[in-house]
Amino acid sequence: VEFGKILKLSQQTASRRLNQLEEMGWIQRKIIGKEQIIRITKEGADVMLLMYNNLKQILQDILIVGEVTEGMREGGYYVRIPGYLKQFEKKLGFEPYYGTLNLQLSDLNKELLDENLNNRLPVLIEGFDDKDVGRSYGSVECYNCFVSRLDNQENKQKAAILKIKRTHHKKNIVEILAKDYLRDKFKLKDGDRLRIEFIKGN
Structure with missing residues (x-):
């Protein structure tokens, strides 16, 4: 029964x-x-x-694709905060560019991404309090991945998807953190499509 x-x-x-x-x-x-x-x-x-x-x-x-879109320019501010930056360097294994690349996903791609992330263990960037400015910063979950242009998948860049609890982004926006300035590295403009590939074992 x-x-x-x-x-x-x-x-x-x-x-x-x-x-x-x-x-x-x-x-x-x-x-x-x-x-x-x-x-x-x-x-x-x-x-x-x-x-x-x-x-x-x-x-x-699984193939997950997003379109490059203009962000709110908050990524650069938060990435360079020492409490976050030190953890990014230590836990992700690279010194990140002071900013994130924003990708707009379709409903289907966002659903596929969420399903994939639910089956992976994140790298946790812990939240903290900054007594000097009198505010607290929330935790961030990071997922290791590779990104590449959809029309040139051989040229890959190690990166991390940021899953942020406190965000002002509109629906289906994903933030990508990497060592390099991805817009320059891949010669990207708004509307170009980027492929997300997950690192096996992560």
Whole structure:
């Protein structure tokens, strides 16, 4: 019954699915009174691992594209704040350019990006209080990636997607942080398309 509830199946359908899995040798069932213990066999575990690796590969190889757009010029201000800058250098492994590149994503690309980020561990830039100016700064989640022009994917630049809790950006805007000034490096203008590729293992 619990199996059926989890998958939102009727008891009859859940029982039929379990019978099929048992016939394929992916599970073993043992009846104890009114209950049954279900154990995943080695064959079943191998199938699960294969499915996991396939899904992982799909997420890693997914193509996410955004259009370069004018930002609010807040990135340069925040990146150079010592409390952030020191953490960026230490945790991301590069000294960032004093600014971020803003990408406008379609609804589909934003959905794909969010799904991908949800399956990755972020590099956490911790929030802090600046007593000298009497204000606090929120935490930032960073996700390692590569970016490249859509028409020249061989020329890649290591970068990081910034997921900022406190932001004034409009919908579907993504901020990219990198060592170089990406507009110059890739000769970008507003409307040009940039590809986001995730670093495997991150």
